[in-house]
Amino acid sequence: AQRVTQPEKLLSVFKGAPVELKCNYSYSGSPELFWYVQYSRQRLQLLLRHISRESIKGFTADLNKGETSFHLKKPFAQEEDSAMYYCALSSPTGNQFYFGTGTSLTVIP
Amino acid sequence: ETGVTQSPTHLIKTRGQQVTLRCSSQSGHNTVSWYQQALGQGPQFIFQYYREEENGRGNFPPRFSGLQFPNYSSELNVNALELDDSALYLCASKREGPSAEQYFGPGTRLTVT
Numbered sequence: 001a002q003r004v005t006q007p008e009k010l011l012s013v014f015k016g017a018p019v020e021l022k023c024n025y026s027y028s029g030s031p032e033l034f035w036y037v038q039y040s041r042q043r044l045q046l047l048l049r050h051i052s053r054e055s056i057k058g059f060t061a062d063l064n065k066g067e068t069s070f071h072l073k074k075p076f077a078q079e080e081d082s083a084m085y086y087c088a089l090s091s092p093t094g095n096q097f098y099f100g101t102g103t104s105l106t107v108i109p
Numbered sequence: 110e111t112g113v114t115q116s117p118t119h120l121i122k123t124r125g126q127q128v129t130l131r132c133s134s135q136s137g138h139n140t141v142s143w144y145q146q147a148l149g150q151g152p153q154f155i156f157q158y159y160r161e162e163e164n165g166r167g168n169f170p171p172r173f174s175g176l177q178f179p180n181y182s183s184e185l186n187v188n189a190l191e192l193d194d195s196a197l198y199l200c201a202s203k204r205e206g207p208s209a210e211q212y213f214g215p216g217t218r219l220t221v222t
Contacts, residue, residue, distance in 0.1 A: 004151075032207045044152070044199065044213040051208040086151050094207030095165030097142060099151035 002027050004087050006100035013077045014108045021072040021103045023061075023087030031089040033063055033070040036099070038084045047072075047085070057081070077107045113202050113214035121220045127188045130217045132200035134181040141183045142211065143175060144199040152199055158183055159205060187219075195221045 003026040013019045025031065033050040048056045050063045050070065061072045070087060087100040114133045122128050134141050140159045144152035154167035158177035172188040181202070187194055197218050201211040 006151075043215055044201075046210045049208055049210070088151075090207050091165070092207055093165075094140075094205070094209065095157050095159070096167070097144075097152075097154040097157075097165075097211075099144075099153070101149075101151045 002089075002096070002098050004089055004098045004100040006085075006087055006103050008103045009101070010104050010106070012106045012108055015079055016076050019074050019077040019081070019105065019107075021085050021087075021105065023070045023072065023100060025068050025070065025087070025089050025098075027068075027089060027091075027098075030092055032092070032094070033061070034088045034090070035059070035061055035070075035072050036086045036088055038086070040083070044086070077105075079107050079109055081105060082107045113200060113212050115198075115200055115214040115217050117217060118215070119218045119220075121222060122190050124190055124192060124221055126190050127186065128190060128219060130185045130187075130198050130200075130219070132183045132185070132202075132214055134183065134200075134202035135212050138202035138204055138212070139181055140205055140209070141177055141181065141200055141202045143183075143185045144201065145169075145194075146197040146199060146216070148196075155185070190221045192221050195219060 005024045035047040037047040038044045086102045142157040143155040146152045157165040161177045177183040197216045199216045201213045203209040203211045
């Protein structure tokens with residue numbers, strides 16, 4: 001069955017510390033992987049997508065097909081990174097989507 | 110560029126009733142998806158419309174239906190409302206393609222009593 005798993009509902013780190021938000025997926029095929037973020041009182045928005053292989057706001061995510069993981073990382077957390085983060089995948093044709101349950105990140109000053 | 114808008118913001122309905130939620134896509138986007146987000150959960154994909162045709166559906170019963178109009182605005186209709194249908198309903202529009210960015214609306218909060 002297709003599934004996106006984010007094992008941590010809550011994650012707290014100190015400002016300046018590294019942060020890693022875990023995401024594992026189950027999908028038969030080659031999905032597209034995304035991280036979406038929702039800041040307080042804002043809409044859900046795209047943070048980054050695997051296909052772009054870009055770093056956004058200092059965040060990167062590496063797709064590990066062997067472990068079916070797409071963990072989000074940042075070497076030095078900032079207070080403005082506090083938000084809800086969702087890992088998501090879409091089918092290769094882009095007509096099916098699956099979101100994880102989200103991880104609430106708090107960066108402690 | 111106009112963002113995705115949804116109406117109404119909040120809605121209260123009684124079990125067994127029917128409801129229609131509306132979404133206006135971002136300019137230039139021909140694809141819209143609808144999601145249900147229960148409290149404490151991630152968005153769950155309901156279905157997607159591309160050029161007025163449903164082209165993808167999640168694990169939701171047929172009483173969840175939709176429409177997309179030539180101007181790419183869309184509707185989500187839910188018949189025979191159940192208490193478990195209480196949730197935030199999100200729509201998201203994008204250009205075609207699997208890796209295209211989805212732009213989300215603010216959501217409609219539906220409460221079924």
